[in-house]
Amino acid sequence: MSDMRRAAQEGSPAGTSVEREAATRPPGDPPPRLTIGVDVGGTKTAAGVVDEHGAIIRDARRETPATSPSEIIAAIGDLVEELRGDHEVEAIGVGAAGFVDAKRSTVLFAPNLAWREEPLRAEIEKLTGLSTVVENDANAAAWAEFQFGAAHDVDDMILLTVGTGLGGGLVLAGELYRGAFGVGGEVGHLRAVPNGHLCGCGNKGCWEQYASGSALVREAREFARSSPPQASCLLELAGGRADRIEGPMVTKAAADGDGPSRELLEDLGRWLGEGIATLAAVLDPAVVVVGGGVSEAGDLLLDPARKAFARQLTARGHRPVLEIRRAMLGNEAGIIGAADLARRR
Amino acid sequence: MSDMRRAAQEGSPAGTSVEREAATRPPGDPPPRLTIGVDVGGTKTAAGVVDEHGAIIRDARRETPATSPSEIIAAIGDLVEELRGDHEVEAIGVGAAGFVDAKRSTVLFAPNLAWREEPLRAEIEKLTGLSTVVENDANAAAWAEFQFGAAHDVDDMILLTVGTGLGGGLVLAGELYRGAFGVGGEVGHLRAVPNGHLCGCGNKGCWEQYASGSALVREAREFARSSPPQASCLLELAGGRADRIEGPMVTKAAADGDGPSRELLEDLGRWLGEGIATLAAVLDPAVVVVGGGVSEAGDLLLDPARKAFARQLTARGHRPVLEIRRAMLGNEAGIIGAADLARRR
Numbered sequence A, B: 001m002s003d004m005r006r007a008a009q010e011g012s013p014a015g016t017s018v019e020r021e022a023a024t025r026p027p028g029d030p031p032p033r034l035t036i037g038v039d040v041g042g043t044k045t046a047a048g049v050v051d052e053h054g055a056i057i058r059d060a061r062r063e064t065p066a067t068s069p070s071e072i073i074a075a076i077g078d079l080v081e082e083l084r085g086d087h088e089v090e091a092i093g094v095g096a097a098g099f100v101d102a103k104r105s106t107v108l109f110a111p112n113l114a115w116r117e118e119p120l121r122a123e124i125e126k127l128t129g130l131s132t133v134v135e136n137d138a139n140a141a142a143w144a145e146f147q148f149g150a151a152h153d154v155d156d157m158i159l160l161t162v163g164t165g166l167g168g169g170l171v172l173a174g175e176l177y178r179g180a181f182g183v184g185g186e187v188g189h190l191r192a193v194p195n196g197h198l199c200g201c202g203n204k205g206c207w208e209q210y211a212s213g214s215a216l217v218r219e220a221r222e223f224a225r226s227s228p229p230q231a232s233c234l235l236e237l238a239g240g241r242a243d244r245i246e247g248p249m250v251t252k253a254a255a256d257g258d259g260p261s262r263e264l265l266e267d268l269g270r271w272l273g274e275g276i277a278t279l280a281a282v283l284d285p286a287v288v289v290v291g292g293g294v295s296e297a298g299d300l301l302l303d304p305a306r307k308a309f310a311r312q313l314t315a316r317g318h319r320p321v322l323e324i325r326r327a328m329l330g331n332e333a334g335i336i337g338a339a340d341l342a343r344r345r
Helices: A003-010 A018-024 A069-084 A120-128 A137-148 A213-226 A232-237 A247-255 A259-283 A293-297 A299-312 A330-344 B003-010 B018-024 B069-084 B120-128 B137-148 B213-226 B232-237 B247-255 B259-283 B293-297 B299-312 B330-344
Strands: A034-040 A044-050 A056-063 A089-096 A107-109 A116-118 A131-136 A157-162 A166-172 A175-177 A287-291 A323-326 B034-040 B044-050 B056-063 B089-096 B107-109 B116-118 B131-136 B157-162 B166-172 B175-177 B287-291 B323-326
Touching: A034 A069, A034 A137, A034 A330, A044 A069, A044 A330, A056 A069, A056 A330, A069 A089, A069 A120, A089 A120, A089 A137, A089 A330, A120 A131, A131 A137, A131 A330, A137 A157, A137 A166, A137 A175, A137 A287, A137 A330, A157 A259, A157 A293, A166 B259, A213 A232, A213 A247, A213 A259, A213 A293, A232 A247, A232 A259, A247 A259, A247 A293, A247 A299, A259 A287, A259 A299, A259 B166, A259 B259, A287 A299, A293 A299, A299 A323, B034 B069, B034 B137, B034 B330, B044 B069, B044 B330, B056 B069, B056 B330, B069 B089, B069 B120, B089 B120, B089 B137, B089 B330, B120 B131, B131 B137, B131 B330, B137 B157, B137 B166, B137 B175, B137 B287, B137 B330, B157 B259, B157 B293, B213 B232, B213 B247, B213 B259, B213 B293, B232 B247, B232 B259, B247 B259, B247 B293, B247 B299, B259 B287, B259 B299, B287 B299, B293 B299, B299 B323
Parallel strands: A034 A089, A089 A131, A157 A287, A287 A323, B034 B089, B089 B131, B157 B287, B287 B323
Antiparallel strands: A034 A044, A044 A056, A107 A116, A157 A166, A166 A175, B034 B044, B044 B056, B107 B116, B157 B166, B166 B175
8 A cells, every 4th residue: 555545544644624634734744746636527626736645635627518629628727727826736637428549549439528539638638738647537437436435445446437328447456447448437337227218338237227316316217107196205306306306415305304305215226236246257446436326325225235235246245345435535536546547647 | 557467468378288389488498486276156166376477387276065064175285285296386276166355265155165264274274384364256258358368458357157047256456456345346146127037147138147157058048948849959959858958059050051040049148238238338348258168158158148139339430349259268367367466475
């Protein structure tokens, strides 16, 4: 385990407050080594100045001009300029929702951004003059949870981000594992069901179609349409319209004790846990961290996942067993991880 | 890439003949660093003296006394004594079909051997006085194919052994990846079909139930029972009895042009290729090597696997693509890999 990780463990869980970090740093210490992490999403781009303990000491955000490759780069440039005004930064890490090549420089393909074979590293370096690393956003988030978050105490972990889709990142033997071509960790596209639901990737039955916010919404709406009386709680939250039910409504109704909403989260949790059993058969990690918007349901999601995992794990009873934990760093994991990867380049 | 691997690539593919190695070594060179590799299977135990180029220079075998933990160890001791008579060996690597702990010393569980929490390393070291490493047999074979065989030119590979069951081993970023607890690489137990065929591991729908020699035999017998006229070729090979059809008969009939037998291998190949697409989504290796008895069907199995893989790969067209190759080292991979891991300990 690195000294940095040890320090993170000995201190309190990683936070993001300027004050705390500033208050605990004794006067006279050398200034922290700062880097900028950028998280480019389909709708917004967030960036932050991050110190070597994984704390964000300043942040900023913009809408993502998703349809124009050059405008996305200009927006990243603006964010960097804004952030480096008051801080000396050494490097930039950019996390993007897409396939990044093995050299961590080119975005091969991004489903929700206009990038195709985009030489992002070179463009950002030219624009800012700072050394840049490009990483898949879920990989960056996995690195953050490994380094400063929910998996800081192990060497082998998988992050699952249960949001609109199901993303993932692998840290194996203490290193971010990216695959031979840079596009590993796309766990949401392991096939859970032959001839199952059609997926945006062109296949049928991808895990993402069963264990994601989109799956939750699909099932909740279908339920509300077919059984309005039983779905009264959900329908009330959605103004009476099944097609307006959204994931957070299910979580809220479940937290308030609505039985059918709890069952919807249980079904999702079961798919999640069963897929984790497949990942355990192949990779045998020590910890699986569950993040993303849907993870805000907490144990209403994770307890069913743990139960299904325990039932589905191969050779159970004859092997040590991984832990399923909730992510700690929330939305900021992508920024923190990208910044830390830039620091280590 | 290691010097050893470079040497293996520059020379001819690894062979196992005493004469070739002895003949090409110039006189006066220091004697090769030799280790013993042992492959403990459910029915027989094979061992060999292996040099640093992965060549077996002497070998021996015994029946495995599978029901007695102490007798298996005694048999390994006998083999080692027999082999070290004429060769100075430095260490022993033992590959066994079972779960081996993270320290590579204890067999946690072996489905077909009487070992439960067996401290194999300590026992063998006590018996022989030689430093010993214990490894899962498929992991050892994967290391051999990576180091000296079909994947000698890449850094990220997965071995699949399609035999009675479906085993596997992972080499990631140039290292054997064993998981946090030592029991990773059990790819045969990723779930291919929810509520599918019952598996010996206690679950339903494991990939092994669809892509293995046992699956081939099950399907071939079922076909012969339900459609005897169409299965005439197979039934002839099996003396007219569906329940005597075995995997090699299917391969032979397919090689001879029997249509239904080719279709049986195609079905198996399709399951194989679709599962490889799942592994590619998660791990993105450069090469998947297919070994084990069923791989003797060669392209009759691998071409359908390649086709199914190409159809099922997520985001195809937007990413570099792995190669599916046939294993090169055959039955000896386990011995060669275990011996090489012992050398590197």
